Amino acid sequence: MKKNEPETIFDLANFNSPIAGMFDQPANAAEWEQYMLTEAQVRFFHENGYISGIKILNEHHVDRLNEELLKLQSVTAEEKQLFYHYESNESEDRDKVLFHAIGAWRVTPGFHDLVWSPAYRMATYQLLGTSFRLFHDQLFCKPSKHGGVVAWHQDFSYWTFTKPMHHLTCWIGLDDATAENGCLYYVPGSHKWGLLPITGLAGDMEAVRHVLTEEQMAVFDGKVANELPKGYASFHHPLMMHGSYANYSDRPRRAVVLNAMADQTLGNTANYERIAALHSFPKMEQDQVLDSKFFPLLFEGDRELESLVSKVPKVNSRDLYEANV
Numbered sequence: 482m483k484k485n486e487p488e489t490i491f492d493l494a495n496f497n498s499p500i501a502g503m504f505d506q507p508a509n510a511a512e513w514e515q516y517m518l519t520e521a522q523v524r525f526f527h528e529n530g531y532i533s534g535i536k537i538l539n540e541h542h543v544d545r546l547n548e549e550l551l552k553l554q555s556v557t558a559e560e561k562q563l564f565y566h567y568e569s570n571e572s573e574d575r576d577k578v579l580f581h582a583i584g585a586w587r588v589t590p591g592f593h594d595l596v597w598s599p600a601y602r603m604a605t606y607q608l609l610g611t612s613f614r615l616f617h618d619q620l621f622c623k624p625s626k627h628g629g630v631v632a633w634h635q636d637f638s639y640w641t642f643t644k645p646m647h648h649l650t651c652w653i654g655l656d657d658a659t660a661e662n663g664c665l666y667y668v669p670g671s672h673k674w675g676l677l678p679i680t681g682l683a684g685d686m687e688a689v690r691h692v693l694t695e696e697q698m699a700v701f702d703g704k705v706a707n708e709l710p711k712g713y714a715s716f717h718h719p720l721m722m723h724g725s726y727a728n729y730s731d732r733p734r735r736a737v738v739l740n741a742m743a744d745q746t747l748g749n750t751a752n753y754e755r756i757a758a759l760h761s762f763p764k765m766e767q768d769q770v771l772d773s774k775f776f777p778l779l780f781e782g783d784r785e786l787e788s789l790v791s792k793v794p795k796v797n798s799r800d801l802y803e804a805n806v
């Protein structure tokens with residue numbers, strides 16, 4: 482390469498299958514069974530809008546991702562261009578820090594392969610009830626002592642540039658997450674509240690209260706702390722109300738989030754009000770299936786599960802997604 486010529490950064494989105502050999506992949510339908518959620522777990526998700534305590538990563542995986550994360554928190558200008566969103570500090574509170582980035586899977590091999598983790602893929606298939614693609618990943622990291630909040634929100638309020646709503650979020654801890662270091666909180670049952678407006682992500686924790694009814698406010702008091710050991714995950718519905726408080730502890734609270742969508746999800750960008758927020762996102766055309774290399778197909782039920790496909794406990798996606806938006 483000539484001097485001063487910009488270095489070409491390789492985009493890992495060019496690989497639509499694992500590259501780092503991090504996870505043993507099931508070789509046949511029977512090998513998927515070990516990762517399967519039970520009927521009771523699927524029912525809990527239906528009723529409450531989330532489930533928690535699912536192991537995705539072992540300690541080596543967590544260490545590897547935390548090493549890569551260090552690199553991702555000080556990227557070059559070229560590497561930054563691969564991200565759909567990158568804020569070293571998104572917190573609106575001047576005394577706090579919240580690192581938030583979307584697109585790590587395009588930059589380092591560990592985060593690339595994470596989206597093919599078999600435990601993640603099996604559970605996501607069951608909770609979406611259909612074959613699915615990667616929508617995108619996200620990093621949410623709060624340093625010790627002055628980690629900022631993630632205000633109460635519903636994920637789908639930020640995703641109306643896609644349709645229909647048939648998405649799922651998986652939150653994976655890269656540190657043990659407790660109330661002290663700013664773990665996620667859920668409001669069980671809030672996935673049946675319908676779609677609420679955006680009220681901000683990194684400013685006033687409680688801003689969403691301005692758009693809630695009295696009845697919803699009362700349900701809010703039933704919020705639960707989603708405490709999890711590192712490497713473990715929770716999954717939540719796109720309308721689930723969730724948020725996380727500040728980190729005043731002497732431990733960081735790092736997390737990676739995987740967002741999936743049904744395999745036939747379409748672009749809905751034509752009249753999207755926040756189009757400027759999408760300038761670094763992959764191209765998404767109105768009414769076109771989001772099937773470019775940036776949205777890899779992560780799981781095809783019939784192909785992976787063969788005759789097991791009808792025995793796997795799955796949500797009723799019509800009831801859970803279409804009926805609630």
Ligand SMILES: O=C(O)CCC(=O)C(=O)O
Pocket residue numbers: 621631636650651652664665723724725736738
């Ligand atoms: O990690 C956090 O505190 C926020 C995560 C979040 O908003 C999500 O998983 O959708």
Ligand SMILES: [Fe+2]
Pocket residue numbers: 634635636723
């Ligand atoms: Fe969220």
